[in-house]
Amino acid sequence: MTEPQKDPLVLFMPSGRRGRFAKGTPVLDAARQLGVYIESVCGGRGICGRCQIEAQEGHFAKHGISSAADHLSGVTEAENRYSEKRVLAEGRRLSCQALVEGDLVVDVPQDVQINRQIVRKRAETRVIERDPATQLCYVEVEEPDMEKPLGDADRLLHALVKEWGFEKPRIAARLLPQIQKLLRAGEWKVTCAVYTDGRAEAGGPLVTAIFPGFHNVGCGLAVDIGSTTIAAHLTSLLSGRTMASAGAPNPQIRFGEDLMSRVSYVMMNPEGRVQMTKAVRDAIGVLIAELVQGAGITTDDVLEAVFVGNPIMHHLFLGIDPTELGGAPFALAVSDALSFEAREIGLPINDGAHVYMLPCIAGHVGADAAAVTLAEGPHRADEMTLVVDVGTNAEIVLGNKDRLVAASSPTGPAFEGAEISGGQRAAPGAIERVRIDRETLEPKIKVIGGDEWSNEEGFEKVAQDVGVTGICGSGIIEVVGEMYLAGIIDEDGVIDGSLAAKSERIQPTGRTFSYLLWRGDEAAKSQEIKILQTDIRAIQLAKAALYAGVRLLMDKLGLEQVEAIKLAGAFGSYIDPTYAMVIGLIPDCPIDKVKGVGNAAGTGARMALLNRSYRREIEEVVRRIEKIETAMEPRFQEHFVAAMAFPNKVEVFPNLAGTVTLPPRKVLGGGEDGRPRRRGGRRR
């Protein structure tokens, strides 16, 4: 007896979902049946080009599948028509047209290109699997008929059920007065934006916008509201591509540099909250206009937005008074994730667009830290992973898939160049790399905008072009680290004045000493740059605050070592992990396990924008993160005091010791201003 012929086996990548399908099944239908997300705007008519796939060639032993492009039916007329006008890269097929004819491994690309658009500035290049809350759906609606007196809206909803399989779709009441015109303008063909939140309690699919005719553009915004900078990415909901990115200073800076001074401003000024809410919303409006223009679309094409920010930025953006966040118990007005219509806060995008805000972890660990967590996934890891977003208030998450703890630490603005005599923000001309000769104590530097060290040919030209203007955060970490490794400062951070006899770079400055890092150069239009004892002190205070916060979290989890460290934020991405460890900013860890992860908050926001399941993931994770208030923990002070030393008074750094030659222990005792003052935790 011969075995009955089995239906072809189809495996979709990257999801790994597989199933058997009768010959002649459109690949798009097979994907739908398996729950594999493939975009489609035209409903399988072969005109939108969003449903592209690629059949893999070869034998996939692991899966027992021999796949070939000719296991798909031949190229159709519709595909030929499509590729005449648009981009259909070699090997790509439209899954609504290609039929299953044999075993297949089907690749679902996550970056489908339709127009030859120019991508101006890339966000992170990470490819995010898509399943957005808002979908564009083209429908052909039955024309009115005296025999069947159904209303225009009802026939539209009926078409959505019939052609797209939506269950109980609804239409936003706001659209009803326009529906007659829109349907007639499109000659009964329209494209609907259908928003499906994905949570049972949020109700069924909702038509949030209607475009006459076939409309193939739908975008979303991912915005990170930082206390210093607002960064926004305009991303296609249909292809996952970042079409444009832009940033602007947060205009709230004029009300206060740091977070606590902004809270104070609200407390002191009756109009303060309103002014700051307006300032940030206006700035975001300007960014939106810039992004939309750059991408060649209209604000009506922006159908969703995701915002992240620290708790104070989060509250001020929503128009909530942040005063309660200024002191214990740091009570948030709302901590859960939020979803609402953009027009409720006057956001200049499509009237029906929905805003999603990630949950805040605690009163001092915000939605930005939630976004970083989502992007870096300590909750998906086996390794004990430390994630630090270094800013004026460092947000710290530690743990693995079993347990997570979070806290914030008041590092202050020293790492951003503030509070440092020669400090400046990272910009061309800022010193970002430093090495000090262990014998002669002579330094060499690199500045942003040039690749050469200062003792190399070509540096002079760089110095003339961009100048040597100051020292930025990563430069400060390196110079302090190098001063320690070269024995210029002792483990308590005291500059060794006796070295003045050996090098003229060690100079008496008031009652302490300083280190002359850059002599100044008229040709390079630069002044001399010194590292003062007070600069070392500022770095000690900042790094001790961060380390003490990390150590508290390690205590909570009973850890003596972390297995991986991810440094988020602009500063975190530029610091050299070795120097971060030399100064004891982060705990000891294998150096190759310490990584700068860039703008992880922005990546997390884009993930939540492009895929609803990431929203559910972070909502669930945030609920189970244990929150720790550093100021309330008795051991904070003890850890803080130990962490004032380089790299640390009590902790051991075996991985670090295996990487660099640490200097012999030297304690100078310090003068009046030489020994660091002890202090308690402070909030900024």
Ligand code: FES
């Ligand atoms: S679904 Fe539109 S082209 Fe295939």
